[in-house]
Amino acid sequence: MSYLDSKIPPLREHRHPETSLAHGSEYGGRRSRGECPVMSRADRSFTQGSICPLLPALGIMTSLPDTVVLLHGSVGCGTCAAGNNVNVRAGRAQRGGAPSDAVWVSTSLGEMNVINGGDAKLREAIVEADRRYSPKVILAVSGCLPGVIGDDIDAAAEAVKGQVRARILPVHCEGFKSRFMATAYDVIYHAVGRGLMPAPESAPPRDPRAVNVMNVGSMGLADERELSRILESVGLKANFFPVFSDPDSFPRAASAALSVSVCPTHDDYFLGHLEEKYGVPRVIRHMPIGIGNTSSWLADVGEALGLGAEARAAAAREEEALREALSGYLPLFAGKRAFISAGEYRSLATASLLKELGFKVCGIRSFHFDSFAETELGKLSGDGEAFVFNVANVQPFEEANLLRRLRPDLFLGHMHGNSTASRLGIPCQVIYNTGYGYLGYRGAWDLARRLARKLSRPGLYRRLGRFGRLPYRESWYSQEPFSRIRAGEGEA
Amino acid sequence: MKRPFVERPRWSCALGGALSAAGNIPRTVPVLHAGPGCAGNFAWTASGSSALQVTGQCLALSVPSSNLQESEVVFGGLDRLREEILESFEIMDGDLYFVLTGCLPEVIGDDAAQLAEELSTRERPVLHASTPGFLGDSYLGYGEVLRALAEKGVRRRRTRKDLANVWGVPPGLDPFWRGNLEGIRELLGLLGLEANVIFGPGAGADAVRKAGAAAVNVIVSGLYGTQAAGAFKALHGIPFVEAPLPYGAAASERFLKIVGRAFRLSSSKVRRAVEAAGRAHYAALEPLIDVLTDMETQRHAAIIGDANHAPALAAFVQEELGWSPELTVIVNGLEEEGKQALRAHWARTGTPAPENLVYASDASAILEAARAVWADSDRPYRDPKRPAFVAGSSLDRALAAELGAAHLSVSYPVSNRAILTRGYTGFSGGLALAEDLVSACIAGR
Numbered sequence: 008m009s010y011l012d013s014k015i016p017p018l019r020e021h022r023h024p025e026t027s028l029a030h031g032s033e034y035g036g037r038r039s040r041g042e043c044p045v046m047s048r049a050d051r052s053f054t055q056g057s058i059c060p061l062l063p064a065l066g067i068m069t070s071l072p073d074t075v076v077l078l079h080g081s082v083g084c085g086t087c088a089a090g091n092n093v094n095v096r097a098g099r100a101q102r103g104g105a106p107s108d109a110v111w112v113s114t115s116l117g118e119m120n121v122i123n124g125g126d127a128k129l130r131e132a133i134v135e136a137d138r139r140y141s142p143k144v145i146l147a148v149s150g151c152l153p154g155v156i157g158d159d160i161d162a163a164a165e166a167v168k169g170q171v172r173a174r175i176l177p178v179h180c181e182g183f184k185s186r187f188m189a190t191a192y193d194v195i196y197h198a199v200g201r202g203l204m205p206a207p208e209s210a211p212p213r214d215p216r217a218v219n220v221m222n223v224g225s226m227g228l229a230d231e232r233e234l235s236r237i238l239e240s241v242g243l244k245a246n247f248f249p250v251f252s253d254p255d256s257f258p259r260a261a262s263a264a265l266s267v268s269v270c271p272t273h274d275d276y277f278l279g280h281l282e283e284k285y286g287v288p289r290v291i292r293h294m295p296i297g298i299g300n301t302s303s304w305l306a307d308v309g310e311a312l313g314l315g316a317e318a319r320a321a322a323a324r325e326e327e328a329l330r331e332a333l334s335g336y337l338p339l340f341a342g343k344r345a346f347i348s349a350g351e352y353r354s355l356a357t358a359s360l361l362k363e364l365g366f367k368v369c370g371i372r373s374f375h376f377d378s379f380a381e382t383e384l385g386k387l388s389g390d391g392e393a394f395v396f397n398v399a400n401v402q403p404f405e406e407a408n409l410l411r412r413l414r415p416d417l418f419l420g421h422m423h424g425n426s427t428a429s430r431l432g433i434p435c436q437v438i439y440n441t442g443y444g445y446l447g448y449r450g451a452w453d454l455a456r457r458l459a460r461k462l463s464r465p466g467l468y469r470r471l472g473r474f475g476r477l478p479y480r481e482s483w484y485s486q487e488p489f490s491r492i493r494a495g496e497g498e499a
Numbered sequence: 500m501k502r503p504f505v506e507r508p509r510w511s512c513a514l515g516g517a518l519s520a521a522g523n524i525p526r527t528v529p530v531l532h533a534g535p536g537c538a539g540n541f542a543w544t545a546s547g548s549s550a551l552q553v554t555g556q557c558l559a560l561s562v563p564s565s566n567l568q569e570s571e572v573v574f575g576g577l578d579r580l581r582e583e584i585l586e587s588f589e590i591m592d593g594d595l596y597f598v599l600t601g602c603l604p605e606v607i608g609d610d611a612a613q614l615a616e617e618l619s620t621r622e623r624p625v626l627h628a629s630t631p632g633f634l635g636d637s638y639l640g641y642g643e644v645l646r647a648l649a650e651k652g653v654r655r656r657r658t659r660k661d662l663a664n665v666w667g668v669p670p671g672l673d674p675f676w677r678g679n680l681e682g683i684r685e686l687l688g689l690l691g692l693e694a695n696v697i698f699g700p701g702a703g704a705d706a707v708r709k710a711g712a713a714a715v716n717v718i719v720s721g722l723y724g725t726q727a728a729g730a731f732k733a734l735h736g737i738p739f740v741e742a743p744l745p746y747g748a749a750a751s752e753r754f755l756k757i758v759g760r761a762f763r764l765s766s767s768k769v770r771r772a773v774e775a776a777g778r779a780h781y782a783a784l785e786p787l788i789d790v791l792t793d794m795e796t797q798r799h800a801a802i803i804g805d806a807n808h809a810p811a812l813a814a815f816v817q818e819e820l821g822w823s824p825e826l827t828v829i830v831n832g833l834e835e836e837g838k839q840a841l842r843a844h845w846a847r848t849g850t851p852a853p854e855n856l857v858y859a860s861d862a863s864a865i866l867e868a869a870r871a872v873w874a875d876s877d878r879p880y881r882d883p884k885r886p887a888f889v890a891g892s893s894l895d896r897a898l899a900a901e902l903g904a905a906h907l908s909v910s911y912p913v914s915n916r917a918i919l920t921r922g923y924t925g926f927s928g929g930l931a932l933a934e935d936l937v938s939a940c941i942a943g944r
Contacts, residue, residue, distance in 0.1 A: 182537075423546070482589075
């Protein structure tokens with residue numbers, strides 16, 4: 008039986024029990040080479056606030072046109088859609104539309120709903136959302152509260168199905184149920200797979216030139232254009248899903264010749280489903296961040312579709328042009344020490360790119376770690392240069408301690424993850440913010456260009472470093488940075 | 500009719516309001532007892548709502564949080580919370596620790612209040628506020644933080660006759676909160692009084708201690724902080740006075756007179772202060788006086804904001820700029836009791852009651868109300884109520900586009916302005932508001 012046959016998607020902790028949130032060690036040096044250093048159930052005795060699966064899921068959901076995101080929970084649950092909306096407006100404008108607001112609404116459960124249940128309110132809300140907005144899709148999303156009080160969003164959706172024109176997709180985002188925000192991706196693709204995909208017999212005819220590319224929430228139009236360009240260089244065309252995709256367009260995913268992953272930990276659930284159910288083969292290995300990575304990514308696509316020679320030739324052409332363009336920046340980058348903090352794959356792939364640009368990578372923090380990333384981590388141990396490898400669902404206190412010890416010349420962090428390093432006076436470059444180029448050859452160039460700008464004009468960070476403050480006791484910095492990590496039950 | 504949902508909520512939950520309040524008290528460390536995503540949710544909410552103010556000293560993803568998981572939801576989360584608080588003492592630098600409980604622990608019945616009390620010492624107080632999202636919105640959370648301060652955080656000290664605690668400006672929910680508090684400080688200074696604002700960088704490290712020495716609590720709201728003011732009075736004998744949120748010169752005058760009476764200052768002293776400030780204010784406005792007339796900057800305005808901002812803005816555009824507030828929308832979902840409290844507040848403070856007042860928060864409902872005002876207005880020999888202006892939130896840009904109106908984001912959520920010190924209270928705040936509104940009218944110049 009497929010996962011998709013069940014109403015409720017599996018949790019990452021069940022599907023990938025090796026997934027870890029807490030780890031810290033030196034990695035990549037001669038002694039530790041080749042070991043995968045991760046304890047799966049380790050956690051922390053002190054934790055700072057983080058994010059739950061609802062948050063990345065909302066980034067995807069709010070971008071869908073003609074869709075109402077119906078948040079079932081307390082009124083605060085998902086108000087971060089206001090932040091996502093900034094991306095939605097920009098993304099719609101870039102794609103040629105007007106910068107219009109996403110539609111999100113909240114059932115705003117109150118005390119009486121906690122006592123009596125919120126199912127009735129959800130049913131009414133679905134009907135009213137359909138009446139008021141006439142959307143193609145209503146995403147009925149459960150936050151923590153329905154999960155504790157025992158509401159059944161699937162039953163509510165089923166009960167009112169006949170009264171509405173929109174398709175209703177239940178989305179399970181009870182934040183306390185999974186420790187891993189990566190569960191968000193599975194939750195979304197579970198809903199898409201069950202609600203927006205056709206029966207195999209009514210799938211559109213195979214398109215031998217089409218390649219499915221899952222656009223992770225952080226990819227802006229610049230990244231999409233670059234991956235399109237790369238695929239077109241060997242005569243292929245990209246089908247981008249799911250961010251900003253029309254709900255009616257998803258069946259096209261079943262007709263592609265191939266699916267290629269941009270971020271394995273993000274994509275594997277849905278690409279597996281496309282292969283199992285519609286016979287679309289998949290390639291899940293490299294993230295196209297970095298020069299070598301992009302060429303490997305393209306080569307994999309080429310091999311899978313019998314275009315291996317063309318892909319290798321195209322990659323060689325691209326690499327030559329790019330390396331020539333980059334040569335002017337290399338003296339500025341040579342030997343500078345960089346520290347990276349971001350999502351699992353992104354942090355590791357970006358480290359590969361930085362090494363290609365001549366930086367020394369002194370530390371990497373990944374928001375989680377699972378078996379997908381072993382290959383990517385392995386790529387970083389080849390040169391015998393050690394770096395600190397830290398797995399943390401953000402946890403800036405650990406980062407502050409590490410940064411005070413390592414004193415890197417440059418910090419690259421996820422959006423909303425650069426303030427700790429900034430206040431320590433380290434020049435910071437955001438490496439996950441929709442709209443900027445990061446992927447492919449052009450992305451490598453664009454990041455290098457921005458890094459040069461950052462490093463040659465560090466004024467803001469110099470001033471912040473002199474006067475900025477962090478909220479930690481001075482005594483914390485004399486303790487071991489990973490002293491709050493403890494082994495999980497049954498682990499040494 | 501009770502609507503089954505709130506469209507694009509213009510507030511977050513009680514926990515969110517409590518976090519931006521507690522997290523902005525100097526030297527205070529909030530400790531969330533909540534699900535793992537609440538902190539991130541509030542950070543991203545702020546980035547799209549609070550005029551780009553996301554980080555803060557102990558906010559965003561720096562805030563300690565028990566990050567409850569399924570096992571705690573099943574077996575109880577108090578052990579995890581105890582560990583989190585004890586570790587916070589070790590790692591987070593602060594003088595006051597503020598435990599805030601969200602939905603999960605409140606449903607499963609964790610007694611965080613008792614634990615906070617057990618771990619609290621005189622040197623290192625631990626307070627607790629119960630702020631699950633299902634109990635209410637961010638305004639409630641702000642009020643609960645104030646109430647916890649009143650009940651457990653503040654000790655009565657010898658009264659300083661010139662000291663006023665200032666409440667009613669919820670951090671974050673009022674994107675202009677820092678500047679607005681500073682504008683109020685400036686006004687109190689005109690009367691020789693000192694403001695203790697409790698929140699924000701201007702509050703000073705001893706703000707909570709000082710709160711027990713105030714002679715009067717000044718609440719610049721008819722709703723926010725009024726309950727806590729009652730608790731303050733009952734527990735510490737500190738009386739409170741409701742004053743208007745003083746946007747601009749006319750409201751500042753009302754504010755000064757009300758506060759002067761509450762502090763029993765001689766009316767001639769207050770009158771002199773008002774006269775001097777008024778003369779200086781209109782002298783400062785002089786360079787724009789030509790344009791205000793020549794460019795016909797009078798506008799027909801739709802004013803949209805919370806129960807604090809909307810009436811203050813409506814009064815300002817009318818009294819200070821001679822605009823016509825055709826429609827005022829208060830976005831809070833108030834029951835009749837709350838609406839009555841507001842009307843009483845306007846009457847008590849001399850604030851002009853908004854003329855065409857609607858209570859609505861859904862953009863689609865606001866659009867409906869606006870269409871009723873501006874319907875058919877372009878037919879010949881009708882009063883078209885143009886040029887129109889929308890002073891509201893960033894979510895009201897679609898309305899402005901439909902009306903062909905200029906727009907300025909002046910109430911939550913604000914996603915398209917970066918605000919640090921700007922505020923609209925006091926005489927100088929009134930000048931800033933005039934600058935911003937007129938600038939929005941001539942953006943294409």
